[in-house]
Ligand SMILES: NC(=O)C1=CN([C@@H]2O[C@H](COP(=O)(O)OP(=O)(O)OC[C@H]3O[C@@H](n4cnc5c(N)ncnc54)[C@H](O)[C@@H]3O)[C@@H](O)[C@H]2O)C=CC1
């Protein structure tokens with residue numbers, strides 16, 4: 001049996017009931033086969049792949065808090081410190097009822113390669129809790145965040161592990177967590193990114209993941225002789241990534257006609273009104289059913305459906321496994337040119353293969369959404385030097401980073417005879433640097 005197959009089998013056996021983690025490892029290792037085969041003897045002797053798929057450390061903890069009725073609630077908190085070969089652990093905190101150890105491990109594993117691709121010195125980690133901020137009062141969210149950080153603060157620090165936002169964790173939650181960290185540890189340091197601008201946040205971090213996705217998409221289309229300008233796009237989700245992806249896509253001359261949330265989706269043939277979307281989601285924390293009040297000509301549909309719309313470009317920006325094989329078939333039948341992932345692993349393994357086999361340009365999340373964590377690393381730099389850069393400075397660095405990632409994944413795929421396979425290109429380019437650092441640091 002090949003080394004890759006052995007490790008894949010072991011991952012499934014050793015981590016039962018963690019399907020998302022199995023999927024993320026399979027996607028990476030399958031596309032690394034050719035690199036692994038070229039170095040098989042050394043990698044096997046060093047148990048390189050076994051070390052790569054085993055988190056350096058993981059924490060699971062109780063998070064008790066009191067709701068507005070005086071009732072004690074108990075959630076579970078997680079932090080997985082996956083790989084620190086190239087820098088302090090870095091990755092977001094997800095607050096969503098679906099969170100479990102397998103989901104945090106899949107996200108932490110992806111983060112290793114994504115962070116490497118940014119070219120910045122950050123290792124991979126991820127955390128979160130099964131707490132659902134939806135429908136909770138500000139006081140309840142604060143109570144949860146303070147309790148969560150009371151435990152988490154033992155394991156993190158500006159040079160150790162620097163969490164940030166993800167699904168359900170935005171500026172409000174980061175603020176409450178930062179306040180509690182400072183209070184307990186007595187340290188005013190850049191221990192979290194995505195902070196508010198008044199206490200050490202970076203300009204353009206809010207926009208970074210969505211903007212970065214479009215910078216990479218524009219460049220990738222250009223490499224393939226196509227122009228983003230004039231394209232029609234479908235976006236899924238309506239959170240941080242979806243909002244700023246929509247905004248930048250429209251600034252660059254594309255027309256985004258859909259957004260969605262966990263209960264339904266909007267079709268706006270005239271192009272999504274980003275100001276309305278921000279008011280509904282960022283200010284009012286309301287559902288997308290509200291959108292029709294702003295745009296009477298739009299349609300609201302319950303359930304899923306954004307991938308059934310005829311578009312040139314699909315930008316999944318909601319959550320994992322939201323674009324299935326049937327959706328991929330529909331996109332191909334409708335003449336979709338490219339799928340670029342804003343979310344983490346939004347496309348199933350089978351759907352990804354189908355899109356690639358049918359000539360759709362496919363940019364995997366670990367490359368396409370790396371602008372968020374890259375800008376977080378820029379926030380860390382600003383915190384270290386106790387300075388703040390202008391929006392234009394940060395945005396220009398972000399654009400550079402995304403264009404570089406695009407060329408690096410393109411070049412890595414070509415180098416191994418897989419031109420146009422950006423999944424392989426991104427995994428190989430991310431992997432090479434991590435392997436280099438792990439090898440240099442000995443057996444740890
Ligand atoms: N915020 C960031 O900087 C980064 C986020 N990501 C990824 O982007 C994706 C979106 O994250 P954010 O926009 O930050 O979160 P968010 O909490 O701001 O928004 C999440 C969006 O996804 C939708 N959603 C969540 N679960 C869903 C489900 N089961 N079915 C349908 N829709 C669902 C929500 O309704 C919401 O519109 C996630 O996969 C996240 O891991 C990736 C890189 C960086």
Ligand SMILES: O=C(O)CCC(=O)C(=O)O
Nearest residue numbers: 091092164166372373376
């Ligand atoms: O900004 C960060 O540190 C993390 C962003 C994140 O969680 C991600 O890239 O998925």
